[in-house]
Amino acid sequence: MSAATEAPLLELDGLVTEFRTGGAWHAALRGVSFALARNETLALVGESGCGKSVTALSIMGLLPPANSRIAAGRIRFAGRDLVGLSEEAMRKLRGNEISMIFQEPMTSLNPVLTVGFQVAESLRYHRGMEGQAARRAALELLDQVKIPAAAQRFDDYPHQFSGGMRQRVMIAMALACRPKLLLADEPTTALDVTIQAQVLALLAELKSAYGMAMIFITHNLGVVASIADRVAVMYAGAIVETAAVDELFARPTHPYTEALLRTIPRVDEDSAGLAAIPGQVPPLSAMPPGCRFAPRCALREAECEATDPALAPLPAAADHRVRCRVRAPATAAPRHA
Amino acid sequence: MTESIAAVPVERPAAAHWLLQLRRAFNANATSWVGLVVFLVIVALALLAPLIAPYDPLDQDIISRLEGPSAAHWFGTDSYGRDTLSRLLWGARLSLVIGSVSILSAMLIGGTIGIVSGYVGGKFDLVVMQAMDVLLSFPSLIMGLMVVAMLGPSMGNLIIAIALTAIAPFARIARAPTIAVKERDYIEACRALGYSDLRIMAVHILPNIMAEILVMGSLWLATAIRTEASLSFIGLGVRPPVATWGGMIREGFENILDSAWLSIFPSLAILLVVFSLNMLGDGLRDAIDPKLRGGE
Numbered sequence: 001m002s003a004a005t006e007a008p009l010l011e012l013d014g015l016v017t018e019f020r021t022g023g024a025w026h027a028a029l030r031g032v033s034f035a036l037a038r039n040e041t042l043a044l045v046g047e048s049g050c051g052k053s054v055t056a057l058s059i060m061g062l063l064p065p066a067n068s069r070i071a072a073g074r075i076r077f078a079g080r081d082l083v084g085l086s087e088e089a090m091r092k093l094r095g096n097e098i099s100m101i102f103q104e105p106m107t108s109l110n111p112v113l114t115v116g117f118q119v120a121e122s123l124r125y126h127r128g129m130e131g132q133a134a135r136r137a138a139l140e141l142l143d144q145v146k147i148p149a150a151a152q153r154f155d156d157y158p159h160q161f162s163g164g165m166r167q168r169v170m171i172a173m174a175l176a177c178r179p180k181l182l183l184a185d186e187p188t189t190a191l192d193v194t195i196q197a198q199v200l201a202l203l204a205e206l207k208s209a210y211g212m213a214m215i216f217i218t219h220n221l222g223v224v225a226s227i228a229d230r231v232a233v234m235y236a237g238a239i240v241e242t243a244a245v246d247e248l249f250a251r252p253t254h255p256y257t258e259a260l261l262r263t264i265p266r267v268d269e270d271s272a273g274l275a276a277i278p279g280q281v282p283p284l285s286a287m288p289p290g291c292r293f294a295p296r297c298a299l300r301e302a303e304c305e306a307t308d309p310a311l312a313p314l315p316a317a318a319d320h321r322v323r324c325r326v327r328a329p330a331t332a333a334p335r336h337a
Numbered sequence: 338m339t340e341s342i343a344a345v346p347v348e349r350p351a352a353a354h355w356l357l358q359l360r361r362a363f364n365a366n367a368t369s370w371v372g373l374v375v376f377l378v379i380v381a382l383a384l385l386a387p388l389i390a391p392y393d394p395l396d397q398d399i400i401s402r403l404e405g406p407s408a409a410h411w412f413g414t415d416s417y418g419r420d421t422l423s424r425l426l427w428g429a430r431l432s433l434v435i436g437s438v439s440i441l442s443a444m445l446i447g448g449t450i451g452i453v454s455g456y457v458g459g460k461f462d463l464v465v466m467q468a469m470d471v472l473l474s475f476p477s478l479i480m481g482l483m484v485v486a487m488l489g490p491s492m493g494n495l496i497i498a499i500a501l502t503a504i505a506p507f508a509r510i511a512r513a514p515t516i517a518v519k520e521r522d523y524i525e526a527c528r529a530l531g532y533s534d535l536r537i538m539a540v541h542i543l544p545n546i547m548a549e550i551l552v553m554g555s556l557w558l559a560t561a562i563r564t565e566a567s568l569s570f571i572g573l574g575v576r577p578p579v580a581t582w583g584g585m586i587r588e589g590f591e592n593i594l595d596s597a598w599l600s601i602f603p604s605l606a607i608l609l610v611v612f613s614l615n616m617l618g619d620g621l622r623d624a625i626d627p628k629l630r631g632g633e
Binding site: 060062066090091092093094095096099100102104107108109110111112113121122125126170173174 | 459521522523525526527528529530531532533536540541544545
């Protein structure tokens with residue numbers, strides 16, 4: 001792929017996003033950096049509260065302005081820094097060049113407007129299409145996301161659609177203006193497994209048809225294997241391990257990644273119960289000073305609780321980077337950021 | 338009646354959703370139908386007044402003054418010999434026009450204030466709603482008195498006065514559901530699609546709260562007609578000789594002991610309109626209970 005020589009489509013550089021709770025600002029993202037090439041799919045993986053969705057909302061500029069802010073870092077998209085871009089300019093990007101689909105298809109469509117209207121609306125708004133032209137284009141989109149008998153269902157209301165069909169409609173809306181980047185925030189979590197597989201296949205198909213880059217947020221590693229090119233595992237607001245998808249599954253290196261993989265139930269082994277990672281993500285206001293994962297880590301050493309390791313490449317594979325001073329000891333230099 | 342409505346095909350609902358919602362509400366509640374029918378009959382009579390009124394409402398016939406109900410004058414005549422039925426029909430036009438224009442303006446202005454205030458939230462919402470509370474603290478009749486006393490009695494000023502009293506309640510009724518709706522996922526999805534705040538409010542929030550506003554409108558129309566009658570009764574309404582219901586009651590009041598029908602018929606007309614609108618509004622309000630709307 002020539003992606004390596006091109007400038008990346010999206011590049012996050014040391015992104016720090018903070019939330020205000022109880023009068024003090026706490027970092028929900030602590031220096032997140034990654035680059036995404038055109039046509040590439042990056043999976044952001046991690047358990048609830050680790051900053052996956054905050055990353056997506058930061059890129060979209062949809063964080064609530066009253067109690068959140070981007071304190072440091074840059075978000076470069078197609079050569080422009082989105083941090084500090086005016087709301088007006090962001091609005092022109094949203095739904096047009098960057099789109100997002102959400103977890104809950106059942107509540108993400110307006111119940112009082114017809115499905116067809118909602119799909120056509122984005123075209124009318126961003127592309128200035130009118131009347132029949134917008135209707136035709138919207139119908140075509142509904143066909144592309146494989147809504148059966150789209151023409152008959154065009155004027156139906158969302159409550160007449162099933163969850164999987166609604167998620168297809170959401171995808172049609174998000175892709176209406178052929179965005180360069182799609183942020184999919186757990187788009188299949190609320191769907192049952194067969195529908196999930198259909199939606200994933202659809203997303204993969206549309207992604208290559210449209211030549212989009214995609215950030216796929218999930219806590220389901222099974223989904224990651226089937227859709228992603230690269231994976232970034234997040235924990236407590238930072239990327240702890242990133243690698244190509246095959247590499248990550250073959251050689252999970254960070255203890256957290258390992259633990260996540262262990263939690264996937266296997267059909268070929270007998271086990272008494274489901275594996276779990278003890279403890280939970282520490283709250284924003286009470287982050288441990290050293291490695292954020294140290295309190296839950298089996299490999300913990302005294303030094304882990306004092307210094308926060310940096311994300312550094314493994315000696316064997318430069319593209320595989322890990323934030324752990326035990327597993328990647330060369331990278332244990334203390335970070336004073 | 339209910340059947341003909343239910344026969345409209347549901348497979349392809351072309352009507353806006355809030356219309357469907359109102360239709361469901363009608364079907365669920367028979368009293369709202371009765372209210373609607375009675376009200377529509379009154380509106381029809383008012384519209385047809387030039388055709389069906391037996392006499393000119395301003396024609397004086399001094400020979401036959403203060404006559405009781407008879408074949409020639411069904412509802413009798415007043416102290417100038419004018420036909421009460423004709424004046425009642427023409428007066429209905431005025432009452433309904435004043436009532437509906439003032440309530441429609443209040444709906445528009447109050448509804449906009451409520452949606453914007455609820456949507457923007459924060460300190461803006463606080464300030465706006467306190468201003469509305471100040472408006473609310475005046476009883477509608479007192480507010481009407483003040484405005485008409487300041488601007489002078491005329492149809493336009495009456496409309497302004499009544500609209501002013503109704504803006505605050507509409508702002509409140511629009512604000513509450515706006516606050517609930519703006520937190521829904523589909524509004525977040527609208528933001529992710531880059532829609533402007535104006536578009537989100539007008540296209541995505543308004544149809545969600547339209548039914549509530551309309552129900553409130555039918556109840557407040559009754560209040561507006563009552564306020565108009567009250568102001569006319571105390572001489573602050575449209576000037577004589579134009580027929581208004583409140584004015585007719587007052588004129589009849591001067592002869593209440595020997596010609597009671599002069600006050601009774603316009604009073605009954607007001608009663609009927611207010612009653613029908615309240616039946617309509619109450620029935621709909623029961624049916625559009627927020628608890629029943631959650632499942633959509």
